[in-house]
Amino acid sequence: MSKKASVKELSPIAIYKLLPKTNCKECGEENCMALATKIVNREITIDSCKPLFKKEHEKAFNQLKEILKPPVKEVIVGVGDKARKLGGKLVMYRHEFTYTNSTAIAIDVTDEMPDELVTERIRKTESYTFEYIGNTLKLDMIAVRSTSNDPEKFKATVKKVSEATKLPLVLIALNTNVMEAGLMAAPKARPLIYAATKENWKDMAELALMYNSPLVASAPNDLDTLTSLAKTLLAYGVQDLVLDPGTFINEGLTDTINNFTMLRRAATKFGDELAGFPLMAVPMVAWANKGDSAKEIVEWREATTAAMLTVRYADIMVMHGTDGWALLPITVLRQNIYTDPRKPVAVAPGLKVFGTPDENSPVMFTSNFALTFYTVASDLESSKTNAYLIVVETEGSAIDSGVAGRKLTAERVAEALKASGIEGKVKHRKLIIPGKATRISGEIEELSGWKVQVGPRDSSEIPKYLTEKWQP
Amino acid sequence: MSKPDKKDTDDSGLKLSKDLLEALAKFQEIELEDFQLEAPELEIIFEQGFAGQMMPKLKLPTAIAVGKPTAMLQAPFTLPIETYSGKIAQVKLGATRSEGGTRGRSLVVGGEVSPAFYTFERPTTHPPVVTLDVFDMEVPLSKAVKMHVKDVVGDPAAWAKLAVEKFGADMVTVHLISIDPLLKDATPKAAANTVENILQAVDVPLVIGGCGDAAKDTAVFAEICERFKGERFLISSVTRDMDVEKCGKFIKKNGHAVLSFTPMDMNLARELNRRLYDYVDKDDIIMDLTTAALGYGLDYAFTNMERARIAGLMGDGELAHPMSSGTTNAWAAREAWLKMDAQWEPRELRGPLWEVTTALTLLLAGVDLFMMMHPAAVKTLKETVKHLTGTGKADPAKFYDWVAAKP
Numbered sequence A: 001m002s003k004k005a006s007v008k009e010l011s012p013i014a015i016y017k018l019l020p021k022t023n024c025k026e027c028g029e030e031n032c033m034a035l036a037t038k039i040v041n042r043e044i045t046i047d048s049c050k051p052l053f054k055k056e057h058e059k060a061f062n063q064l065k066e067i068l069k070p071p072v073k074e075v076i077v078g079v080g081d082k083a084r085k086l087g088g089k090l091v092m093y094r095h096e097f098t099y100t101n102s103t104a105i106a107i108d109v110t111d112e113m114p115d116e117l118v119t120e121r122i123r124k125t126e127s128y129t130f131e132y133i134g135n136t137l138k139l140d141m142i143a144v145r146s147t148s149n150d151p152e153k154f155k156a157t158v159k160k161v162s163e164a165t166k167l168p169l170v171l172i173a174l175n176t177n178v179m180e181a182g183l184m185a186a187p188k189a190r191p192l193i194y195a196a197t198k199e200n201w202k203d204m205a206e207l208a209l210m211y212n213s214p215l216v217a218s219a220p221n222d223l224d225t226l227t228s229l230a231k232t233l234l235a236y237g238v239q240d241l242v243l244d245p246g247t248f249i250n251e252g253l254t255d256t257i258n259n260f261t262m263l264r265r266a267a268t269k270f271g272d273e274l275a276g277f278p279l280m281a282v283p284m285v286a287w288a289n290k291g292d293s294a295k296e297i298v299e300w301r302e303a304t305t306a307a308m309l310t311v312r313y314a315d316i317m318v319m320h321g322t323d324g325w326a327l328l329p330i331t332v333l334r335q336n337i338y339t340d341p342r343k344p345v346a347v348a349p350g351l352k353v354f355g356t357p358d359e360n361s362p363v364m365f366t367s368n369f370a371l372t373f374y375t376v377a378s379d380l381e382s383s384k385t386n387a388y389l390i391v392v393e394t395e396g397s398a399i400d401s402g403v404a405g406r407k408l409t410a411e412r413v414a415e416a417l418k419a420s421g422i423e424g425k426v427k428h429r430k431l432i433i434p435g436k437a438t439r440i441s442g443e444i445e446e447l448s449g450w451k452v453q454v455g456p457r458d459s460s461e462i463p464k465y466l467t468e469k470w471q472p
Numbered sequence B: 001m002s003k004p005d006k007k008d009t010d011d012s013g014l015k016l017s018k019d020l021l022e023a024l025a026k027f028q029e030i031e032l033e034d035f036q037l038e039a040p041e042l043e044i045i046f047e048q049g050f051a052g053q054m055m056p057k058l059k060l061p062t063a064i065a066v067g068k069p070t071a072m073l074q075a076p077f078t079l080p081i082e083t084y085s086g087k088i089a090q091v092k093l094g095a096t097r098s099e100g101g102t103r104g105r106s107l108v109v110g111g112e113v114s115p116a117f118y119t120f121e122r123p124t125t126h127p128p129v130v131t132l133d134v135f136d137m138e139v140p141l142s143k144a145v146k147m148h149v150k151d152v153v154g155d156p157a158a159w160a161k162l163a164v165e166k167f168g169a170d171m172v173t174v175h176l177i178s179i180d181p182l183l184k185d186a187t188p189k190a191a192a193n194t195v196e197n198i199l200q201a202v203d204v205p206l207v208i209g210g211c212g213d214a215a216k217d218t219a220v221f222a223e224i225c226e227r228f229k230g231e232r233f234l235i236s237s238v239t240r241d242m243d244v245e246k247c248g249k250f251i252k253k254n255g256h257a258v259l260s261f262t263p264m265d266m267n268l269a270r271e272l273n274r275r276l277y278d279y280v281d282k283d284d285i286i287m288d289l290t291t292a293a294l295g296y297g298l299d300y301a302f303t304n305m306e307r308a309r310i311a312g313l314m315g316d317g318e319l320a321h322p323m324s325s326g327t328t329n330a331w332a333a334r335e336a337w338l339k340m341d342a343q344w345e346p347r348e349l350r351g352p353l354w355e356v357t358t359a360l361t362l363l364l365a366g367v368d369l370f371m372m373m374h375p376a377a378v379k380t381l382k383e384t385v386k387h388l389t390g391t392g393k394a395d396p397a398k399f400y401d402w403v404a405a406k407p
Helices: A012-016 A032-040 A055-068 A115-127 A151-164 A176-185 A201-210 A223-236 A250-269 A295-311 A324-338 A370-382 A399-404 A410-420 A435-448 A459-469 B009-013 B018-025 B143-149 B156-165 B188-201 B214-227 B244-253 B266-277 B298-313 B327-332 B347-363 B375-389 B396-404
Strands: A074-077 A084-087 A104-110 A129-132 A135-138 A141-145 A169-172 A192-196 A215-218 A241-244 A316-319 A350-354 A363-367 A387-392 A430-433 A451-454 B090-093 B107-110 B129-135 B171-175 B206-209 B234-238 B257-261 B285-288 B323-325 B369-372
Touching (some): A012 A032, A104 A115, A104 A151, A104 A324, A115 A141, A141 A151, A151 A176, A169 A176, A169 A316, A176 A201, A192 A241, A201 A215, A201 A223, A223 A241, A223 A250, A250 B375, A295 A316, A295 A324, A295 B347, A324 B298, A324 B347, A350 A410, A363 A370, A363 A410, A370 A387, A370 A459, A387 A410, A399 A435, A410 A435, A430 A435, B129 B156, B129 B375, B143 B347, B156 B171, B156 B188, B188 B206, B188 B214, B244 B257, B266 B285, B266 B298, B327 B347, B327 B369, B347 B369, B347 B375
Parallel strands (some): A104 A316, A141 A169, A363 A387, A363 A430, B206 B234, B257 B285, B323 B369
Antiparallel strands (some): A350 A387, B090 B107
16 A cells, blocks of 8 residues: 555646546546646546446546545435535645635434424524624534433434424434434434443444444544444444544543544544544533532533634534623634635726715725635625625735735825726715725725715624715 | 532633623723724745654554343544654743843743643643733723723823733733834834833833834834843834844844744744844744634634644754743634624623633644733633643533533
8 A cells, every 4th residue: 555645745747647637527527637736626526527437447446536525524414415424634734735625513403402492492493593704604513312211212312303494413422322212303414423332332233323324433532442342333334434533622632632633633644544533522521510609600611612612623613602792703713723724815897896886986996805705795785785896906915904004005095096097987976985904095086086974893883874975 | 409609610710800800891882993003014825734743653443242232332532642853942021120121020931842732742842821902092992891990091000900900911021012103103212111110110021012113113122122122022022024134133142032933834933933043042033924713714823823833843943942822812803892793792791701712722823922802811721721731630420510501
C-alpha cells in the first residue's frame, strides 16, 4: 500500500491516470483531465464518471475511492431528502481546505415528556430558520432520549416522533432492550444509535447491524477504551461509527477540548484510522447537573460549550435549549466556520437595482465588502424597497473602517456615481449616504455635485428612513 | 433528589452574579439605540495554502477479523504529539514599583510552545488575559452594555475602577477618543492627565488607546510614553501609516510595549513587525491581526489568527508574537444589539453571548489578550480560561447522567 497523499498533495494527474481517459464528456466536463482537476478540488465526486462503474474499471474505481477517502469517515444518518452526512473531514485546519459537512445540531425530546411538549419541540426544531447572507440557517435532527428506561414507552415515543418528523433521529438509551424497542418503532429510519459502551457493545453492535444504522462508540474521557471500542465494532462488522469521548464542562473542560483535538489530529495528521470517525459532543450535559441555576444560566453555559466544540471538531451536537438568543450565535458560528475560506470577501462594484425603481426613486451607496453588501441587499429586498444602490469599490472594507482607513473616500464615491450611469436613470440629484460615512458627506457633495442626505447608521432602518425622509 | 451541593460546583463555569441576572431580566422595554464602536481598519485578504504541513504517517488499515469478536479488542490510543521549532515571544505588561512603575502587579502574555490549549502536548505558558474598554468621553453604547456602566460614563477613572473591582478586569484599556481632531481635539497634555487619573484609581497594567488619527495619536503617545516612563503600558496601536521609527523610538526609550496593528493579512503583519524590529525588541511587540464580529467576518479573523499562531510555532519568527483581539468589535454585528423578532429575544442575553462566542472562538485560535466590553462575556471568558489552564479533571462517572436527565 502506498502512502496516502494529503489533500494538499493530491495532484489531478494522480486521479487522471486512473480515469478511463476516453474524454467521453458524459460527466459534463470537456475531458478527463478537467474532471480530474474538479475531483481534486472536491467540486465533483468520482461517481459522476459513469464509465468507471463498468466491470473493466472496477480496480481503478476502488483505487480512486481509496486515494480520495477522507481521513474522517463520512457517516450518513437518516434516509431520504433530510438524511444528514456527518464528518467526511479532509483536514484539521480551515486554512488547509474547506471543512465538509457542518456540525449537525440535534434537539432532544424524551419518552416521559407530555405529547404536546414533544410535538412542540419538534415543531420548534423544524421551524428554526434564520436568513443570513444568502443562507438559511437550520437545525438538523431530533434526539429521542429514554428517561423512563421502559422499552414500551420508548417505542411509543420513537414511533410518534418518526411519524411527526422527517428529520433524522438519534436514539439515546444505554439499555439494549430499550434501544431495540426504539429501533423496532423506526425500523427503516437509519437513526444514529447512542451508544455502545465497554459494557453493552456487543448487543448494540448486533442492533446496528440488524437495523443498518450508524452507531456511537462512547467512552467518557478514556481514549484508549474509545479506540479499542472502535476497533472491536469494526471487527464486528459495524462500519459506520461516531465517536463520543464525553463532554464535560467546568473542571472537565480541559479534558474535553484535549480529547476532541487529539482525536481529530490523530485522524488527519497521524493517519490513525480508529480516530477517523465523526465526533459527537453533548453540550446538553450543562442541563444534567444544573443544581439551582436559573434556566438562562444553564442555556448560556450550554451555548458557550457548543461554541467551543463547534470550533474544536464536533461533527454532531445534542442540545436541549431551544431559545433563539442562545441558538442564533451557535448557528451563525457554525456557518462561519464551515464557509469556504477561498470565497471572495468583496463583491463587484457597480449599480445594483432593487425592486422596480423609476426616475424618482432613491439612490444610495454602500461598500463592496461582501458582508456589508449582503446585509444592505437583504434589508432592501425584504422590505420590497424600490431603489438604486451603488456599490463603491472600498477594497473589501466596511463603511466605518473604510472611512477610517481611507478606502472609502469622496473621490471614490463621486467616480462610482459617474461610472454607474445613474444620472441618466433618475431626475433628481440626491444621494443618500450611510450614517457611518457622515464624515465625508461635505466632500462628496463638493466632488459629485449631488446633494447629500445622511441616512441611517444601520441598513435595517432604511425602509423607515425612506418613508419619513425621502422626497425626490 | 439529593440536596444541592453546598459548594455548588456546577455553577463555577459561569458565576453570573444574581444581581447581574436581575439586571438582565429587565429587558422588555428597551428601545433600539444607536451604537458605535471604534473603527479598526478592516481589510480582509485571505491567502490559500500553507507550507510545511505534516504528512500523515503510514498506518495500516484495521484488519477485519474473521468471525465476530467475543471480547473487546485492545487498541490503545497513541497521543499525537508534535514538536515545534518556534516559540511565541513573551511580553510583560505593566510594572510594579520595584520594576520601575507604580502598578500593583505586572502580567506576562505569550511564551507559548504549542497551539492554543493543546495541553495534552504542553501546558499553557501564560493564561490569556482580559482588558476592559474604558472611554474618556461619552460614546454611544449598546443598551446591553450601557446598563452596566451608565453611572460611570464620562468619568474614566470611575469606569476603570468598576472594570477592575466589579467586572474582574486584568487590565484596563483607556480609549482616548477625545483627542480626535474631529471630536474634541483634546491636547496630549489633557490626555496624559486622564491617564494619570486612571493610574491613581486602579493598580492594574494599562493599555493606551488612540483615536485612529495617525499624526494625533503619535503626538499623544509620545507625551504619555515620556510622562509615564517605566509603567510598561501597551501602546495601542502603531499602524503601517504611522511614523514607525518615531513611535518605536519613544516607546522603547521609555520602556513601554507596542501593539502592532494590521488588517487581516499575515504579510502586512510580518512587514510591520519587521519595521518595528529596528527600534524595539521582539519581547516588546504584541500583534493585533484585526477582529471581525461573529457573523461579519469572524471566519477570516479566526483562520488568520490560527494560521499565524501555527506559522509562529513552526519557525516564522515575524509572526511569533502574542496576539491581541479587539473583541468588542463583536458589537458591530447588528444581531448583538438590534431588537429582533420575539423568537430571538432578549437581546440583553443575545448581545453578551455574541461577544463571548466571538471571544471563545478566538481563544481557541491563540489570542493572548482580549479587549472586551460586557461583564457577563468577560466573566465567562475568564472562567473558561481558568478551566482550560487549571488542573481540573473530567469526572467520567457522572457523564451519562445526561442520558436520563429531566431538566
